[in-house]
Amino acid sequence: xxELSLNILDITExxxxxxxxxxxxxxxxxASTLLLTIADNGSGMTKEVLQGVTDPFYTTRTTRSVGxxxxxxxxxxxxxxxxxxxxSIHISDDPENHGTKVEALFHKDHIDFTPxxxxxxxxxxxxxxxxxxxxLFRHSIRGGEKEVEVHMDTRELREALDDVPLNxxxxxxxxxEYLNEQYNGPEDAEE
Amino acid sequence: MKSxxxxxxxxxxxxxxxxxxxxxxxxxxxxxxxxxxxxxxARPVLNELVKDVSEEGLSEKVTxxxxxCIGICQYEPVVEVFEAGKEKVTYVKMTAEKAKEIVxxxxxxxxxxxxxxxxAYQS
Numbered sequence: 001x002x003e004l005s006l007n008i009l010d011i012t013e014x015x016x017x018x019x020x021x022x023x024x025x026x027x028x029x030x031a032s033t034l035l036l037t038i039a040d041n042g043s044g045m046t047k048e049v050l051q052g053v054t055d056p057f058y059t060t061r062t063t064r065s066v067g068x069x070x071x072x073x074x075x076x077x078x079x080x081x082x083x084x085x086x087x088s089i090h091i092s093d094d095p096e097n098h099g100t101k102v103e104a105l106f107h108k109d110h111i112d113f114t115p116x117x118x119x120x121x122x123x124x125x126x127x128x129x130x131x132x133x134x135x136l137f138r139h140s141i142r143g144g145e146k147e148v149e150v151h152m153d154t155r156e157l158r159e160a161l162d163d164v165p166l167n168x169x170x171x172x173x174x175x176x177e178y179l180n181e182q183y184n185g186p187e188d189a190e191e
Numbered sequence: 192m193k194s195x196x197x198x199x200x201x202x203x204x205x206x207x208x209x210x211x212x213x214x215x216x217x218x219x220x221x222x223x224x225x226x227x228x229x230x231x232x233a234r235p236v237l238n239e240l241v242k243d244v245s246e247e248g249l250s251e252k253v254t255x256x257x258x259x260c261i262g263i264c265q266y267e268p269v270v271e272v273f274e275a276g277k278e279k280v281t282y283v284k285m286t287a288e289k290a291k292e293i294v295x296x297x298x299x300x301x302x303x304x305x306x307x308x309x310x311a312y313q314s
Contacts, residue, residue: 001230010229017259068226125234128241129224129257160198164205169245171201178193186192 003117004036004106007073009125011038011102014069016130018042018100022155024136027119031143033082034106034116044090044098053086073104080110120179124172127154131167134158150182218253218298219273220244225260231267232286239287240270243294253298266309272297281309 001007008025015023020042028035045053054074074084082105091098106113123137134154141148152175154166161171222228222237237257244253261269266283270290273279280303282293289307296302305311 006229006234009224009234010226013224013229072226072230121234121238125224125237125257128237128255156195157198160195161202162206164202168201168205169241169250170205171198172241174193174198174201181193 001072001076001114004034004076004114005117005119005122007069007076007114008036008038008119009122010069011073012040012122012126012135015040015042015100016126016133018044020099020133022134022136025123025138027116027139029108029139029141029144032107032109034108036104036106037101039099039101041099044093044100045088046090046092049090050086050088054084070102073102076114077104077106079112080107082106082110120176120183123152123179124176127175128167128172131165148183150179152179152182217275220253220255220298221258221271221273222255223259223261223267223269223271224257227260227264228267228269231264233268235287236268236270236285236290239290240294243291244298247294247299249294249298263309266312282307283309283312 001010012023012025015038018040020040023038023040023042026035026037026039028037054070070084070086077084084102084104086100086102088100089098119139123135126133126135135152136154137150137152139148139150157166157171157175164171166172166175220240222233222240224233224237237255240255244250244255261271263269263283268283268285270282270285270293271279272282272293280297282289282304285307289304293304293307296304
């Protein structure tokens with residue numbers, strides 16, 4: 001993947017496919033590291049599945065035999081001397097509290113660090129494709145020249161919108177501006 | 192600053208239009224968004240399609256949606272166009288620029304852009 005934001009899109013698609021009502025995408029950056037957490041309340045994985053999940057030759061698909069999502073994220077993290085961890089509770093083990101959490105740590109100053117890229121575009125793609133699923137996004141950048149704190153919760157947006165779908169283009173465009181403004185500050189201060 | 196109150200304004204505007212749109216959507220455009228599609232560049236293709244369909248005023252007859260792996264990873268990004276009574280059209284090796292052209296010529300103008308279809312790549 002050319003950008004970490006594409007890995008985020010790919011892994012979060014798995015959360016949605018696992019039936020998650022809410023998927024949290026959290027990015028915590030300091031001067032030298034980036035910690036990515038993707039945590040969902042989907043169906044989770046059994047212990048057998050969890051064991052094989054970082055093996056590039058493992059997949060849930062039956063059409064062909066290779067699934068690459070988590071192995072690609074693991075590779076991206078480990079090539080910066082970082083790590084990836086996956087925890088999961090399968091719905092059959094705990095019907096109340098199930099889901100999957102993927103965490104990955106990256107060293108940003110490592111030469112093989114893949115830039116985060118366009119994370120706003122990833123969020124818009126997720127909302128466009130899955131308007132009935134909720135996403136909580138938080139990105140904090142600290143310890144550098146610019147401190148950034150970005151927050152988006154589709155549950156709040158959904159409440160304001162009533163039954164207008166989140167993937168109406170006007171809503172998508174608004175969310176794009178809402179996020180960009182949090183990253184860059186308002187474009188027109190007089191507005 | 193953007194406030195949630197603005198969303199409520201959008202809501203009020205949208206509600207009427209959505210009622211009009213019920214039961215439409217003659218053309219379905221589907222973008223492959225599995226690992227293979229994403230790695231090959233499906234994200235900007237999807238976002239361009241969503242933008243252009245809306246800006247060209249096609250939202251009432253065209254819906255854009257996402258799917259998993261279509262099974263031809265070497266041709267990703269892949270976009271399929273389904274239209275009632277017509278054969279499915281499969282566009283391959285897509286880019287945002289090609290997507291713009293397809294909205295203009297195919298979805299709006301009704302002319303399949305043959306040079307971007309899988310048939311053109313396989314022959």
